[in-house]
Amino acid sequence: MADLSAFPITQRWPAQHPDRLQLYSMPTPNGVKIPIMLEEIGLPYEAHKVDFANDDQHSPAFLSLNPNNKIPAIIDPDGPGGQPLPLFESGAILIYLGDKSGKLLPQDPAARYRVMQWVMFQIGSVGPMFGQLGFFHKFAGKEYDDKRPHDRYVDESRRLLGVIDGQLAQHTWLAGDEFTIADIAVFPWVNGLLNFYGAGDLVGIDDFPHVSAALAAFLARPSVQKGIEIPA
Known part of the structure; x- marks a missing residue:
């Protein structure tokens, strides 16, 4: 049985199944990516809820695993060389x-990099822009008198949706005809933009039919239907 006692986070969230991958997350656009991935690949895991309402992400226990106080984070008890890997x-x-x-x-290098470019596209563009739009549209940002930041993020989110729509006009999924980690990276944010932030009309989602169709296909996958609710 794996020994995870060296990780302080396991004192706050004890591992009932230490031989399984330990997931620390919450159902947000970033937080659901990893449970969706784990459901897709069939790797056993144990999920722990990092509750923002309790400020868990700023607790010393969580910061011991991720000093950037963001979800998700994992400990794989069977990492490289058979040693636990925090990530x-x-x-x-x-x-x-x-x-x-x-x-x-x-594994093919060219195909691999085509996937990874879309993962980086989400990390560098989609997540930050959609997240800021959500702040200004749904949360405290709507109280600001200066609407220039709000309009800036609306325009940039529309531009990014156009990039995604153009790619999906030519391919079933973002990196080609096969479902990959690129889709797991991007579509939780598209779903969040429309169904959590409620910004579909704001960004004119009807102008991006290929995005809507691919999102529907994404949400129909059993792994996604389960993963978006984890940790409960």
Whole structure:
């Protein structure tokens, strides 16, 4: 049985199944990526809820695993060389799990980099822009008198949706005709933009039919239907 006692986070969230991958997350656009991936590849895991309402992400226990106080984070008890591996940042975790499982991340170098460019596209553009739009549209940002930031994020989110729509006009999924970690990275944010932030009309989602169709296909996957609710 794996010994995870060296990780302080396990004192706050004890591992009932220490031989399984330990996931620390919450159902947010970033937080659901990893449970969706784990459901897709069939790797056993144990989920722990990092509750923002309790400020868990700023607790010393969580910061011991991710000093950047963001979800998700993991401990894989069976990491490289059979040693436990702590890891944070959803993009890094997706790539790691793709390599570990040999699934959803091609081994062919050219295909691999085509996938990874879309993962980086989400990390560098989609997440930050959609997240800021959500702040200004749904949360405290709507109280600001200066509407320039709000309009800036609306325009940029529309531009990014156009990029995604153009790619999906030519391919079933973002990196081609196969479902990959690129789709797991991007579509939770599209779903969040429309169904959590309620910004579909604001960004004119009807102008992006290929995005809407691919999102529907994404949400129909059993792994996604389960993963978006974890940790409950």
